[in-house]
Amino acid sequence: MSDDGRHSPRARDGRAPDVFRPGGWVSMKEYSDHEAVDFVIVGTGAGGATLACKLAEYGFSVVALDAGPYFRPLEDFASDESEQTKLYWTDDRIVDGDNPLQLGSNNSGKAVGGSTVHFAMVSLRFRPEWFKARTKLGYGADWPIDWREMWAYYTEVEQALKISGPVNYPWGPPRPRYPYRAHPLNAAARALARGCEALGIGWTETPLATLSAPRGLAHPCVYRGFCVTGCSTNAKQSALVTWIPRALSAGAEIRDLAMVGRIETDANGLAVGVHYHRQDKWRFQRARNVVVAGYAIETPRLLLNSATDKFPSGLANSSGLVGKNLMAQANQAVWGEMDEEVRSYKGPPSLAITEHWNYEDDGKDFFGGYAYMSQGPLPQLWANTQATAHGLWGARLVQEMKRYNHVVGLKIVGEMLPQENNRVTLADERDQYGLRIPRVTYSWCDNDRRLIDHSIAFMSRALSAIHAKNIWVQEDDTCHLNGTARMGDRPDSSVVNADCRSWDIPNLWICDGSVFPTVGGANPSLTIQAIACRTADRIRALSRLGEVNLN
Amino acid sequence: MLAASVLADSAVEHYRGSFKNKAMLTPLIVAGLTLAMSLHGTADRRPMAHQARDASYLSAAVTGLLGTGFHIYNVTKKVGGLSWQNVFYGAPLGAPMAILLSGLLGFCSERVRANGGRRRHRVFNLPAGETVATVTALGLLGTSGEAGLLHFRGAFHNPLMALPVTLPPIGAGLLAGAVVNGGARPRGLARWWMRLLVGMGFAGVGFHAYGVSRNMGGWRNWSQNILNGPPLPAPPSFAGLALAGLAALELMREARNA
Amino acid sequence: MLDRNAERGAGDAYPGYDVLAKWRGPSWNEKTREVVAARLQVGDTPQFLTAEEFEILAAVADRVVPQPCSRSPVPVAGLLDRKLRAGVLDGYRAKGLPRDGEAWRRGLRALDAEARARHDRGFAAITDADQDDLLRRCEAGELDAPEWAGMPSRTFFKHRLLRDIALAYYSHPTAWSEVGWGGPASPRGYVRLDFNDRDPWEAAEAKPGREADALRTNRNVR
Numbered sequence A: 001m002s003d004d005g006r007h008s009p010r011a012r013d014g015r016a017p018d019v020f021r022p023g024g025w026v027s028m029k030e031y032s033d034h035e036a037v038d039f040v041i042v043g044t045g046a047g048g049a050t051l052a053c054k055l056a057e058y059g060f061s062v063v064a065l066d067a068g069p070y071f072r073p074l075e076d077f078a079s080d081e082s083e084q085t086k087l088y089w090t091d092d093r094i095v096d097g098d099n100p101l102q103l104g105s106n107n108s109g110k111a112v113g114g115s116t117v118h119f120a121m122v123s124l125r126f127r128p129e130w131f132k133a134r135t136k137l138g139y140g141a142d143w144p145i146d147w148r149e150m151w152a153y154y155t156e157v158e159q160a161l162k163i164s165g166p167v168n169y170p171w172g173p174p175r176p177r178y179p180y181r182a183h184p185l186n187a188a189a190r191a192l193a194r195g196c197e198a199l200g201i202g203w204t205e206t207p208l209a210t211l212s213a214p215r216g217l218a219h220p221c222v223y224r225g226f227c228v229t230g231c232s233t234n235a236k237q238s239a240l241v242t243w244i245p246r247a248l249s250a251g252a253e254i255r256d257l258a259m260v261g262r263i264e265t266d267a268n269g270l271a272v273g274v275h276y277h278r279q280d281k282w283r284f285q286r287a288r289n290v291v292v293a294g295y296a297i298e299t300p301r302l303l304l305n306s307a308t309d310k311f312p313s314g315l316a317n318s319s320g321l322v323g324k325n326l327m328a329q330a331n332q333a334v335w336g337e338m339d340e341e342v343r344s345y346k347g348p349p350s351l352a353i354t355e356h357w358n359y360e361d362d363g364k365d366f367f368g369g370y371a372y373m374s375q376g377p378l379p380q381l382w383a384n385t386q387a388t389a390h391g392l393w394g395a396r397l398v399q400e401m402k403r404y405n406h407v408v409g410l411k412i413v414g415e416m417l418p419q420e421n422n423r424v425t426l427a428d429e430r431d432q433y434g435l436r437i438p439r440v441t442y443s444w445c446d447n448d449r450r451l452i453d454h455s456i457a458f459m460s461r462a463l464s465a466i467h468a469k470n471i472w473v474q475e476d477d478t479c480h481l482n483g484t485a486r487m488g489d490r491p492d493s494s495v496v497n498a499d500c501r502s503w504d505i506p507n508l509w510i511c512d513g514s515v516f517p518t519v520g521g522a523n524p525s526l527t528i529q530a531i532a533c534r535t536a537d538r539i540r541a542l543s544r545l546g547e548v549n550l551n
Numbered sequence B: 001m002l003a004a005s006v007l008a009d010s011a012v013e014h015y016r017g018s019f020k021n022k023a024m025l026t027p028l029i030v031a032g033l034t035l036a037m038s039l040h041g042t043a044d045r046r047p048m049a050h051q052a053r054d055a056s057y058l059s060a061a062v063t064g065l066l067g068t069g070f071h072i073y074n075v076t077k078k079v080g081g082l083s084w085q086n087v088f089y090g091a092p093l094g095a096p097m098a099i100l101l102s103g104l105l106g107f108c109s110e111r112v113r114a115n116g117g118r119r120r121h122r123v124f125n126l127p128a129g130e131t132v133a134t135v136t137a138l139g140l141l142g143t144s145g146e147a148g149l150l151h152f153r154g155a156f157h158n159p160l161m162a163l164p165v166t167l168p169p170i171g172a173g174l175l176a177g178a179v180v181n182g183g184a185r186p187r188g189l190a191r192w193w194m195r196l197l198v199g200m201g202f203a204g205v206g207f208h209a210y211g212v213s214r215n216m217g218g219w220r221n222w223s224q225n226i227l228n229g230p231p232l233p234a235p236p237s238f239a240g241l242a243l244a245g246l247a248a249l250e251l252m253r254e255a256r257n258a
Numbered sequence C: 001m002l003d004r005n006a007e008r009g010a011g012d013a014y015p016g017y018d019v020l021a022k023w024r025g026p027s028w029n030e031k032t033r034e035v036v037a038a039r040l041q042v043g044d045t046p047q048f049l050t051a052e053e054f055e056i057l058a059a060v061a062d063r064v065v066p067q068p069c070s071r072s073p074v075p076v077a078g079l080l081d082r083k084l085r086a087g088v089l090d091g092y093r094a095k096g097l098p099r100d101g102e103a104w105r106r107g108l109r110a111l112d113a114e115a116r117a118r119h120d121r122g123f124a125a126i127t128d129a130d131q132d133d134l135l136r137r138c139e140a141g142e143l144d145a146p147e148w149a150g151m152p153s154r155t156f157f158k159h160r161l162l163r164d165i166a167l168a169y170y171s172h173p174t175a176w177s178e179v180g181w182g183g184p185a186s187p188r189g190y191v192r193l194d195f196n197d198r199d200p201w202e203a204a205e206a207k208p209g210r211e212a213d214a215l216r217t218n219r220n221v222r
């Protein structure tokens, strides 16, 4: 089998893979382990890659480590669901609680580029009020950031990823025009649109991080529909093909297949570097600042696994909140069958969206909101859904599967409330590196359930309105992970401040989905990247004031 | 020229639509006929307007009008109606107009030919040069509008994509200027500009071919990229129109010098 | 291996359609050919499970995804065995479930023990109806022979048994053709996206009374 970067590191000896050319390389600056760099970043996903790029462009020395491989999508990605499970974080994890989460393919990535390598590219801004959810809407917690500031950072990210979106976005305050035009709708998306029009609510083309026109060496989308198993076209504007190449040319070093097991702190309580496993050895990278960007499970796990005598309950955890307030997003669906052929496997899965219930509060018996989108599951995913969620097996399963080309589905991304009992802790079992594995506990609260019921009733009406048949409900699914290291105004009620800086250890930063105090009813990655851009600007500003550890 | 471009373009686009509606063959037949007729007209040295040619030019014009109607219907019946989505990706509203134009221009040229050796060419009792120039100017504006729409869909990702939305309207303006003020200077400027547009039309094919090659799989993936990439046959319609513009200017010159 | 000459049954939704016909066309890239070729080599012999466990697995798979006898069967048990051997995990497991390979071993042996306790014969040897009955009890969490060793039969059924078998069967090109999916698609994706739109390289669905048309069209899919 050809080496696709999974067996030995590719980024070394002064060069890194060129993601735009099969077999190609670009040059890369390298630092030695002993040389303390300004920033070592753990994780190169939505948060880590963005921050690495921006900090390197601001002239800081940066090394970013990722446990996953460094792929060249054009040659390493097959059009095959099984093969592409290589993109997922499938290390051992235990799930429990009343509503155990499904992780793996459903939730986190392990590759340079992180989960954005296989995400569905939906790129939404939050509703402004969500940044003050407690004060303005009466639930959850306030963010320590003003929405107007976020609006500018959203624009920066939308430009950087050449988001293709509708000419006019129907909800929220005005935003600049998306850099690229929206994609053509597939039948599944038109079914969503018909349903919305029948029920009298708005809909639009989903703003997506995939190209509708060429960009440099990246090809535009060919509507092959394999997005959540990795885009072999490079149309998808993942961190791997956007921030990472920029970071390299600005002088950052990326290390693939480098698993960080522990953050080292000194007697003064400052972080001094990270222990990481690469090429069968544990190594130590010295750094003046450590940034954790491993996503909402690995981030708290690393902080907890780095406990010392001085910090017995884990790093940055004087509030006791590390690992708590884990928030998934509700991901329930309603499925049906059309007389017409739909063939939803063509095109990105979610070409049309309605955010109506994110912006409309009348008629809700719950806090929060949800968006819903059209769907396009590939056969394995669809079979798994029919088997485990619909409960079909035997002849009925095989029979239902033959209706694949007629299936339409609507699926929500729904807000779940932060609860301290939903959390990441350490289990006693250990993984292949000898590190304690995470246990992820999750239970829905009444509000979560009411939101889910509302969405299911509404989407069922939408499918009935377009004469879909054999409608059924997929009740148990969640997506996206946030929380576990929330940002806030006070050290006793949050883990980091608005600048993503830990209250306890001033040269320890957290920059990923973990910092969200609430999640809203919109996919999180655009917000994660916007916050990373803001964090980079804040670090630059603070360093000019001499308030960042750079000696 | 225009007819050939229309023929190829509508063939490709209606193939994409899998000729779902039998009427989708009509423009192919008509444009094919128009093309054949004008080739016939060129080969035919006799000065009389050929009735068959006339009939086919007029039927082209009618097809154009009907086609526009069809395309408007197609766009508005889709969910979302007359939205950017459907205007971008539904049946192109402006395209059938090109058939109308090729019909009209053909018809005009027949009138010119019928007037034979007489000095002052007239179409429906209007001065021929001015009429053709006006039709051409309108055509340039329309075609440029269509290019503008599609290049907006492509987010003007290449600065050169701005050319076909700026140069032709200027050309249209110059033609109009030449009609209003028939002096030699405005005509000269317009002629120069029409030549530029002919060049742009052909260069456009090159750019669109480059565009196709930038799509995934490049030319090896032709069965997708010919349809999804920029349309190869579209830009020459500018060249066709510009040639008509040159002819009109020539007629105007003859008329002046008479 | 696939028997490419076998004609499919008359009840087929996509008669004559075979995603493998596109193997050399622009829809398949090198990497895809490489991984699917490896999959097509998988046979009906175990490399991870014991021969005994493998036989039980094959019997279970037959009940979960029954296959027509008109074509060569997808080696579901073989495909799943290879995945277990490669140690490809889901990336999470419910409390009470051991890691994937161990869960399967234990579950298969427990199912076999349940069959013996009720019918005096192993799972693979009892009737289809009895097998279905046992699987339904497993689904409902009613099985608790000591061989389960604390693993809830219901959790095993939903999170391991159903999931892994469905994924294995639908990872095979024969199953892709059966459901009329376009199959691998890179570099060439799709152009025609609207309702009832079909690219010439997609499966044509048999409309009642016009099966022959679909058959003819599908033979030309490349």
Ligand SMILES: Cc1cc2nc3c(=O)[nH]c(=O)nc-3n(C[C@H](O)[C@H](O)[C@H](O)COP(=O)(O)OP(=O)(O)OC[C@H]3O[C@@H](n4cnc5c(N)ncnc54)[C@H](O)[C@@H]3O)c2cc1C
Pocket (backbone or CB within 6 Å): A042, A043, A044, A045, A046, A047, A048, A065, A066, A067, A068, A105, A106, A107, A108, A109, A110, A111, A112, A113, A114, A115, A116, A118, A119, A120, A121, A122, A123, A124, A228, A258, A259, A260, A261, A293, A294, A295, A296, A298, A299, A302, A480, A481, A511, A512, A513, A514, A523, A524, A525, A526, A528
């Ligand atoms: C199937 C799917 C579809 C999705 N669709 C969308 C969507 O349409 N829109 C959207 O906005 N969001 C979507 N998401 C979510 C989105 O991808 C994530 O929210 C986002 O990528 C999270 O960013 P992050 O920086 O927090 O973590 P990630 O992007 O996951 O990056 C974390 C990285 O850290 C690495 N890492 C972790 N721990 C360590 C360690 N100890 N040492 C070294 N490296 C480590 C991991 O390997 C990984 O590469 C989707 C997710 C999935 C799974």
Ligand code: SF4
Pocket (backbone or CB within 6 Å): A210, A220, A221, A222, A223, A224, A225, A226, A227, A230, A231, A232, A233, A234, A235, A236, A347, A348, C189
């Ligand atoms: S549909 Fe577009 S974005 Fe998705 S995998 Fe295909 S080319 Fe990439």
